[in-house]
Amino acid sequence: MDARSELAMAEFFNPSGELFSPALTSDWPRPNRVELHNGILTIWSTQAHQKSLEPTRLARPGRGLLESFLSLAGPADQQIPLSALMKGTRQEHFSDEKICRFAAHFGGLQIFYRMQTGSQWPETVHTEYCAVWRYFAGVMRSLLLIGAEQYQGKPGSPEQWRVISTPPSLMGKMARKQDRCWFEPMPLGDEENWLALAYFAAKQHEQNQVMIARLLNTLLGLGRVRPWITWSGAQPEGPRPRFTYTSRSLLSHLALQLCLRISKVEAFVVCFHCGRTYLPPVRAPKAGQRNFCTDCREKGMPKYYSHRDYRRRKRRSAKAGTRE
């Protein structure tokens, strides 16, 4: 990101100078293979379901993930028609390779995509467009810049609103129609809803906080950000269920981070013992690890739980011993 943009959104960086809020988020499976051809990414993946995946097959989001994603925003290629991509008449964009490497590490955005037929679930093959990646990287960057101006009582620059309101035209063709749910705040599916919002975001009287919140909510929908429970213990006395705030995908993580930074929520971590949110002193605990707030730490709760585990392990091995 250039220094001017960083300065403009400075208030969203945390005290360590990062665009990051510690939060309990899920890991997600890395793709098996990603190929780039003419601005189109083909992504081979194995979807995580009951089987737990090898740690080496998991994408581990670091503190700098949102910032690295923002750096993929490139000069607009909004007007490239889908047909030019399909026929291969378009020049490779300089950031295509960078996007391909990013996708190989962290998987696809899984929006405005096409599934390829022929593979057997949980194996999947799908295609995504680098133009869509550049657009959403630009959108997130613009939302931060506009958000910063909104805190100062300004509407945000027309240039930034234009980034949001000019999605690549191919997105119109790719948007999936979903069953309308009339109880949703917007009855359209998230992809169609995004395009509708992008259209209205061009109008000056719509360029306000309500629109920003709608865009952010739709982004949370596109990323399928939702509470997520995993419970791995096979034994009745195994660990408690683990609760995270994102589902298992790249966009889920990015959308949550973006919303936390724009809302200036410093941390989204809950203490294992007392269940209150707190700001971890160093970093977010790893998923699956117990984490404790300062109060509970001072009360010696970490020791209490590790002693309890030790006693249980001992009892179990004693029981196993008597059966022999």
Ligand SMILES: [Zn+2]
């Ligand atoms: Zn606590």
